[in-house]
Amino acid sequence: MTEPTARPDGYPGSPPARPAGPGASAGPTLGGLEVVEASVAFAGHRVVDRVSLAIRPGTILGLVGESGSGKTTLARAIVGSVALAGGSIRLDGSDLGRRRSSAERRAVQLVQQDPFASLNPLLTVGQVLDDLLREERLTSPTEPGGRRPRLARQQRAADLLALVGLPSDALGRYPREFSGGQRQLIAIARALAVQPRVLVADEPTSSLDVSVQRTVLDVIAGLGRGMQLATLLISHDLSVVHAVCDEVAVMRDGVLLELAPAGRFFRHPGHPYSRALLEAVPRLPGR
Amino acid sequence: MNTLGSLVVDDLRVSADVELVHGVSLTVAPGEAVGIVGESGSGKSLTLRAVMGLLPRGVHRSGGRVQVDGTAAMIFQDPLSFLDPLARIGRQVAEVCAAVGRTSPRAARVRALELLESVRLPDAADLARRYPHQLSGGQRQRVLLALALAQEPDLLLCDEPTTALDVTVQREVLDLLAQLRAERRLSILFVSHDLAVVTQVCERVVVLRGGRVVETGAALDVVTSPASDYTRSLVDAVLPLPVPAGGGDD
Numbered sequence: 001m002t003e004p005t006a007r008p009d010g011y012p013g014s015p016p017a018r019p020a021g022p023g024a025s026a027g028p029t030l031g032g033l034e035v036v037e038a039s040v041a042f043a044g045h046r047v048v049d050r051v052s053l054a055i056r057p058g059t060i061l062g063l064v065g066e067s068g069s070g071k072t073t074l075a076r077a078i079v080g081s082v083a084l085a086g087g088s089i090r091l092d093g094s095d096l097g098r099r100r101s102s103a104e105r106r107a108v109q110l111v112q113q114d115p116f117a118s119l120n121p122l123l124t125v126g127q128v129l130d131d132l133l134r135e136e137r138l139t140s141p142t143e144p145g146g147r148r149p150r151l152a153r154q155q156r157a158a159d160l161l162a163l164v165g166l167p168s169d170a171l172g173r174y175p176r177e178f179s180g181g182q183r184q185l186i187a188i189a190r191a192l193a194v195q196p197r198v199l200v201a202d203e204p205t206s207s208l209d210v211s212v213q214r215t216v217l218d219v220i221a222g223l224g225r226g227m228q229l230a231t232l233l234i235s236h237d238l239s240v241v242h243a244v245c246d247e248v249a250v251m252r253d254g255v256l257l258e259l260a261p262a263g264r265f266f267r268h269p270g271h272p273y274s275r276a277l278l279e280a281v282p283r284l285p286g287r
Numbered sequence: 288m289n290t291l292g293s294l295v296v297d298d299l300r301v302s303a304d305v306e307l308v309h310g311v312s313l314t315v316a317p318g319e320a321v322g323i324v325g326e327s328g329s330g331k332s333l334t335l336r337a338v339m340g341l342l343p344r345g346v347h348r349s350g351g352r353v354q355v356d357g358t359a360a361m362i363f364q365d366p367l368s369f370l371d372p373l374a375r376i377g378r379q380v381a382e383v384c385a386a387v388g389r390t391s392p393r394a395a396r397v398r399a400l401e402l403l404e405s406v407r408l409p410d411a412a413d414l415a416r417r418y419p420h421q422l423s424g425g426q427r428q429r430v431l432l433a434l435a436l437a438q439e440p441d442l443l444l445c446d447e448p449t450t451a452l453d454v455t456v457q458r459e460v461l462d463l464l465a466q467l468r469a470e471r472r473l474s475i476l477f478v479s480h481d482l483a484v485v486t487q488v489c490e491r492v493v494v495l496r497g498g499r500v501v502e503t504g505a506a507l508d509v510v511t512s513p514a515s516d517y518t519r520s521l522v523d524a525v526l527p528l529p530v531p532a533g534g535g536d537d
Contacts, residue, residue, distance in 0.1 A: 066453035066454070066455065066456075067424065067453055180327075209326040209327055209480070210326070210480070210521065210524040210525060210526075211326060211520060211521070211524045213524065213526070214524060214526070236453065236454065237526075238454070238528055239525075239526035239527065239528040240526060242526065242527070242528050242529075243526045266528070266529055266531065267529065267531060267532050268531065268532055269531050275531060276455060277454060277455065278528070278530075278531050279530070279531070280454045280455045280457070280458040281454055281483075281528055282457075282458075282461070282481070282483035282484050282486075282487045283483055283528065283530070284482055284483045284486060284510050284522065284525055285486055285507055285510060285511060286507075286510065286511040287525070287527055
C-alpha cells in the first residue's frame with residue numbers, strides 16, 4: 001500500500017520553520033494562514049459559524065463540503081471579499097482586517113472554478129501579466145521606485161508561464177485561443193505574478209475534463225509547495241483533495257465538522273458525515 | 288418477442304455548420320442500461336439529444352437512423368432549465384399526466400402525487416404545492432424523474448443527471464434510478480463524463496471521442512481492460528480514492 005499523502009514531485013515535503021520577519025508576532029503562530037473563530041452572516045443567518053483552521057507555508061489544506069456548507073463563503077472571507085461577523089483571519093501572525101492594504105490583497109490570491117469567466121477576453125495573456133507586474137513592487141526592485149523595466153517584466157511573464165508549463169509564445173495570444181485547462185493554468189500564473197503568500201483555489205478543476213485535471217492539480221500542488229504558499233484547495237470532489245492535500249477540513253451547514261491530516265482522514269474519517277461523504281463517492285471497479 | 292424499450296442508432300450524423308457526430312452506431316436492448324462516456328466535445332450529449340429529437344437550435348441530424356421501440360423520456364443535468372419557474376410542482380406533473388393519460392384534472396392530480404411519491408419525495412403532498420426554486424437540487428432532479436415517468440416511458444434518456452448534485456444526493460438519485468429501472472423494466476441510455484458513475488448504472492458502455500465511437504463493451508471490461516489507448520487514458524486519469532477502513536468495529 002502506498003501512503004495516500006506521498007508526493008510524486010521533488011518539492012520538500014515538510015515546510016521550513018516560519019521566517020522570522022519583522023511582522024511576526026510574539027504569539028504561538030507557525031506562520032502562514034490562520035482562521036480563528038471566523039463567522040460570516042448573511043441577513044442575520046450565520047453561513048460560516050466560528051470556523052478555525054491553519055495552513056502552514058508550503059502545505060495544502062483541502063476544504064470539502066456539499067452545497068450550502070459555507071466553504072465558498074469562507075474562501076471569500078479569506079480573500080477579503082466578504083466581511084467577517086466575528087473572529088479573525090491572520091497572515092503570518094498579523095490580522096487581515098476589514099480594509100486590506102494593497103500588499104495584503106496581493107498576498108492572498110484566488111483561483112476560481114471557471115477559467116473562462118476569470119480572464120479578460122480583450123487582453124492577451126502577456127498584457128494581463130504585464131499589468132500586474134507593472135504594479136508589483138513587492139520584491140527585487142530593479143529601478144528607483146521599485147518598478148520593473150519593460151524587458152524584465154517580459155522575462156518575468158515568460159518565467160511565470162514556464163512555471164505553469166505553458167510556452168512563452170502564449171504571451172501574445174488571447175484567452176479564447178486556449179483550452180479550459182490552459183486557461184486555468186493562465187489564471188494560476190496570474191495569481192502567482194503578484195507573489196502571494198496564500199493561494200485559495202475554489203473548485204479549480206471542476207469544469208475541466210479529467211484528462212487535464214491532474215495537470216492543473218500538479219501545478220497547484222507543486223508550485224504551492226515550491227513557493228512555500230499556504231494553499232487552500234476547495235473541492236466537492238474528495239478524490240481531488242486526496243490527490244494533493246496534506247490536511248482535510250470538512251464543513252457542513254457553516255460548521256467545521258472535522259480537521260485532520262489527510263492520511264488519517266481518508267483511512268479513518270473521524271466524523272460520521274465525513275465517512276458518509278467518502279462512502280458515497282462512486283469508485284471505478286478494479287481500482 | 289417483446290422489443291419495447293429497445294433503441295437502434297445507426298450511422299447517426301449530427302451537424303451544425305460542420306459535422307459534429309460522424310456516424311455513431313449503438314443499440315440498447317429492452318431493459319438494458321447503456322452508458323455513453325466521453326470528454327467535452329465528444330458528441331455524447333448531441334447523440335442523446337438526437338435520439339430524443341431535442342437538438343439545440345442550429346444543430347440538426349444530417350444522416351443515419353434512430354429507431355426507438357416505445358416511448359422515450361429524458362432527464363437533464365439542470366432540472367431548473369426544464370421546469371416552469373412560475374408553476375407549482377404538482378401542477379406541472381399533473382399537466383403531463385393529463386396530456387399523456389387524457390384523464391380528468393382530478394385523476395391527473397392524484398396520479399401526479401403517486402408519481403412524486405414513487406420518486407421517493409417525502410411529503411409529496413406538501414412538495415406539490417411548492418415552486419421549483421423552493422426545492423433542493425436533488426428534489427428537483429426527482430421531480431424531473433417524476434415528469435419523465437408521467438410519460439410512461441419504455442426508454443429513459445439521461446444526460447448527466449447527477450453531475451450537478453452533491454455526492455450524497457448523487458448516490459440517492461442513482462439508487463432511485465436503479466429501483467425504478469427494476470420496477471418498470473426501463474431501458475436506459477445514460478450520458479456522463481464520469482466513468483465511475485456510468486459503470487455503476489450501466490451494463491454496457493460506449494466511449495465517444497470527437498464524434499466517433501472509440502470503443503464499445505461490457506462496462507466492467509471497458510474500465511478494467513480497455514481495448515483502446517484513449518479509453519485507457521480516460522481510466523488512468525480518474526483519481527483514485529481509497530475506501531475508508533471499516534466504520535466503528537465492523
